[in-house]
Amino acid sequence: MINKIVQSMADAMAGIKDGSTVLIGGFGAVGQPDQLIEGLIEQGATDLTCVANNAGTGRVGLARLMELGRVRKIICSFPRSAGSVVFEELYRQGKLELEIVPQGTMAERMRAAGAGVPAFFTATSVGTILANGKEQREFNGRTYVMEHALKADVALVEAWEGDRWGNLTYRSSGRNFNPVMAMAADMTIAQVSHIRELGEIVPENVHTPGIFVKRVLHIDRGPAWA
């Protein structure tokens, strides 16, 4: 019997190695796997490359992981936001490598990784400093820049429902980066608000098919997110 549901955070985090590239879902706080990030802090892996739209806020979650010196590099589209104090401190001190990626390019680089596409061309960033040093080609009279797929060792995603085959659904705008991150990593770990019996999620409504998911951990996020 296939059973991807794990019973503890330690089981969910088992085997994450130093030097891993870790995708972290969410757009701001929505769809962000807060408890899995706490689990990663506890687990101890270091020298990480983290990929997330934002670079954390306050001194918890991703910001805490960075403050503990466990993140070598961050890849994101919008690191600077209200409360991104840890990121700004570390960046100013040169203790954190930053790769800025346009948000759509970031999503597409992960989608491409999941789909076996090693690189693609996009008009986004042509004529800007973010295209510096990248191969450019003309198609049908327009210039495009080449971007590489962004593959990862681990993805931490936040979903609404999950079953023992790893099928997932997301809640409204909590979907955001989670499905493309689930596709792009060798080890996708999902925290879900609700565990469903196999077949209980209507097949037409599965957002991330279980083929992309390795582990599912039930997390009660409390009444505010119920």
Add this chain to the structure above:
Amino acid sequence: MTGFDRKQMAARVAEDIPEGWFVNLGIGIPTMIANYVPLEREVILHSENGILGMGPAPAPDKVDPWLVNAGKQAVTLRPGGSYFHHADSFAMIRGGHIDLCVLGAFEVAANGDIANWATSENDSAPAVGGAMDLGAGAKRLWVVMEHTTKDGGHKIVERCSYPLTTPGAVSRVYTNLGVLDVVQGKGFVVRDLAPGVTLEQMQAASGAPLHTN
């Protein structure tokens, strides 16, 4: 000289958006435009984080923590709206499916260049978000911004001095002083002056020549 305040600038943009357009609104004054499109004129708002058919802010007791816009503010979904993931959301943008994007800017140049994400090449912590995708991908890019900086510096310029977001993308600019078209090969063409504003005043506040039709 009186000109438009921020709400009037947002309302002025809203006047020009026809029914049926798919529209992405940036953070700041652009977000306010939604408040001035009457509900019976069906304009479908897109949000980068995976929403089509975005509605206004909810009443304080009706906030859904799962439902935010690109500025991370609580919003609602109109009947007919939908949710999707980030790659699909940016496929809508980069695939040329969005009729209009309205952004704020630091500078707009006479050749349609926009600079709105970093104030220097060595910015302490740059943040681009979806601006370059929207600039390169939307069918039309309009800008709404104050005509000058707080200390009177030019934002309507011959050539941008800040790092570009997208070259040659802007086709119209709405400011507190009026409305300008950006015409390739010609530059800024005055489309409308705000109440009480003269062409001479608008020209004096601009760092590039203004043309009239």
